[in-house]
Amino acid sequence: MSDTRGQDVRRSDGGDGSPVKPSGGGGAAREGGRIPLVAFSYTAADAERQRGVRRMKTFATGLLIAVAVVYVLATWAEKAGLGAWAGYVAAAAEAGMVGALADWFAVTALFRRPLGLPIPHTAIIPTKKDQLGATLGSFVGENFLSADVVRGRLHALGIAGRLGAWLAEPAHADRVTGELATALRGALTVLRDSDVQAVVGEAITRRAEAAEVAPGIGKTLERIVADGAHHRAVDLVCARAHDWLVFHADSVMDAVQGGAPGWTPRFVDRRVGERVYKELLRFVTEMRDMPAHPARGAIDRFLTDFAADLQADTDTRARVERLKGELLARPEIQDIIASAWSSVRGLIIAAAEDDHSQLRLRARASLISLGGRLVTDARLQAKVEGWAEDAASYVVTTYRNEITSLISDTVAGWDANQTSKKIEANIGRDLQFIRINGTVVGALAGLAIYTVSHALGG
Known part of the structure; x- marks a missing residue:
C-alpha cells in the first residue's frame, strides 16, 4: 500500500476504470488541524x-x-x-x-x-471506517506499545549477543566502517564551513575567556623548571645569541659608539665599543659553554618565582588575563581559531575516504573488538540490552499517542x-x-x- 500527503493527491485505477478520489468520510480535515492521508492505491x-x-x-x-x-x-x-x-x-x-x-x-x-x-x-466498513481505525490504533497501543511488552520482546531477542556476533565478522565490520565513513562525509559536506567556523570560533573564544589560564600556565612552567626541560631552550637561545654577535660585531660596536656623548673623542668611543662587544661576547660564550653559569641559575630562579606568581600572585594573574583578552580580541587570532575547522574537516574527510587510514583501521578494529566483547562479556551484554530496552520503552511510552494516531489518521484518510x-x-x-x-x-x-x-x- 502506498500513501500520499498534502496537496499531491495521486489517482490510480480502481480496477474498473474509476479513479481513486480523496477520502469521503475521512477526507476532510480532522480535529486539531491535522490533514489525514488520502486513500491507498488500488x-x-x-x-x-x-x-x-x-x-x-x-x-x-x-x-x-x-x-x-x-x-x-x-x-x-x-x-x-x-x-x-x-x-x-x-x-x-x-x-x-x-x-x-x-x-x-x-x-x-x-x-x-x-x-x-x-x-x-x-455497510459496516464504509460507515465505521474511522471508528475501526481508532479502535485498531488503541488496540496496538495497549497490546504492542507498552513498556513491559517491548522490554520482554527485546530481552527475548538477545540483541547484544546477536549484534556482537555480527560485528565480530571482519566483513561486517568493514561494511559498518564504510557506512559510517559515508555518513561522516555526507554530514561534513552538508555543513557549511562558515557556520561551523563561527560556532567553533565562538565556542573556543567563550571557553578561553571563561577559564583563567594563569594558574595552569604556572603549574606547567613549575613542572618544566623542576624537570630541567627548559635548559635546552636556554642552550638554544645562548647559541643563537653567540652566533648573532659573531656575525654582527660591527653593528653592536656602532650602536655603542652612537650612544656615546658628543664631546668624547672618537677613538675613545671606538675603544669603548670594542670593549663592550668583547665583554658581551665573552658573557654569552660562557653562558653557552658553562651549564653551571650563574646567569643560568638566575634564569632558573626567575622562572621558578614567575611560576609561583602565576599561581598565587593576584596582580600577576590579572595582568595575564588582560593579556589573554587582548590576544583573543585580535583579528589574527580569531582567523586562526576559525580556520582550525577547515584543517580538521580536511583531515577527517581525507581519513574517511582512505580505506587504509588510521581512522578507518582503528574504527574497524574497535568494532571487531566490541563485537567480541558483546559475545563473551555478560556484563556488557546486560548493559547494552538495558540501554536498548530503556530507549525503546521511552519511545513507546512517550510517543505512543503519536504512533497510534498515525494508524487512526491513516485509516481516516482512506x-x-x-x-x-x-x-x-x-x-x-x-x-x-x-x-x-x-x-x-x-x-x-x-x-x-x-x-x-x-x-x-x-
Whole structure:
C-alpha cells in the first residue's frame, strides 16, 4: 500500500476504470488541524483478486439458484405425489435457500447496503471506517506499545549477543566502517564551513575567556623548571645569541659608539665599543659553554618565582588575563581559531575516504573488538540490552499517542468506498465460502429438522 500527503493527491485505477478520489468520510480535515492521508492505491494485484472474488460470487449465487430450482421441483413432486422423498428434498432445499440468503446478507452488509436499502447496521466498513481505525490504533497501543511488552520482546531477542556476533565478522565490520565513513562525509559536506567556523570560533573564544589560564600556565612552567626541560631552550637561545654577535660585531660596536656623548673623542668611543662587544661576547660564550653559569641559575630562579606568581600572585594573574583578552580580541587570532575547522574537516574527510587510514583501521578494529566483547562479556551484554530496552520503552511510552494516531489518521484518510473495495478484494473470496457453507449447512440442518419432525409426528 502506498500513501500520499498534502496537496499531491495521486489517482490510480480502481480496477474498473474509476479513479481513486480523496477520502469521503475521512477526507476532510480532522480535529486539531491535522490533514489525514488520502486513500491507498488500488493495484493490479487487487484487481486480479477482485476478479477471483467475482468468480466465487458467481459460484455462490449459482448454488443459491440451484437450490431454489431444486426446491421448486421438489415441492412440485411432493404435491404430485411422486413419493415421500420429495418432502425431504424440499425441506433441505428450503433451509439451504434461507442459509444462503442470510449469509449473503451478512457478507454484503460488511461492504455495502444490501440491495441499496438503508437497513441499520449495514455497510459496516464504509460507515465505521474511522471508528475501526481508532479502535485498531488503541488496540496496538495497549497490546504492542507498552513498556513491559517491548522490554520482554527485546530481552527475548538477545540483541547484544546477536549484534556482537555480527560485528565480530571482519566483513561486517568493514561494511559498518564504510557506512559510517559515508555518513561522516555526507554530514561534513552538508555543513557549511562558515557556520561551523563561527560556532567553533565562538565556542573556543567563550571557553578561553571563561577559564583563567594563569594558574595552569604556572603549574606547567613549575613542572618544566623542576624537570630541567627548559635548559635546552636556554642552550638554544645562548647559541643563537653567540652566533648573532659573531656575525654582527660591527653593528653592536656602532650602536655603542652612537650612544656615546658628543664631546668624547672618537677613538675613545671606538675603544669603548670594542670593549663592550668583547665583554658581551665573552658573557654569552660562557653562558653557552658553562651549564653551571650563574646567569643560568638566575634564569632558573626567575622562572621558578614567575611560576609561583602565576599561581598565587593576584596582580600577576590579572595582568595575564588582560593579556589573554587582548590576544583573543585580535583579528589574527580569531582567523586562526576559525580556520582550525577547515584543517580538521580536511583531515577527517581525507581519513574517511582512505580505506587504509588510521581512522578507518582503528574504527574497524574497535568494532571487531566490541563485537567480541558483546559475545563473551555478560556484563556488557546486560548493559547494552538495558540501554536498548530503556530507549525503546521511552519511545513507546512517550510517543505512543503519536504512533497510534498515525494508524487512526491513516485509516481516516482512506476513501471509504475504495477502502471497502480493497478489503473486499483481499478477503472477499474467503467470505464467499461463508455463503457456500451457509447453503450447505442450511440444507443439512433443514433436512435434519424435517426428518426429526417427521419421525416424532409419525
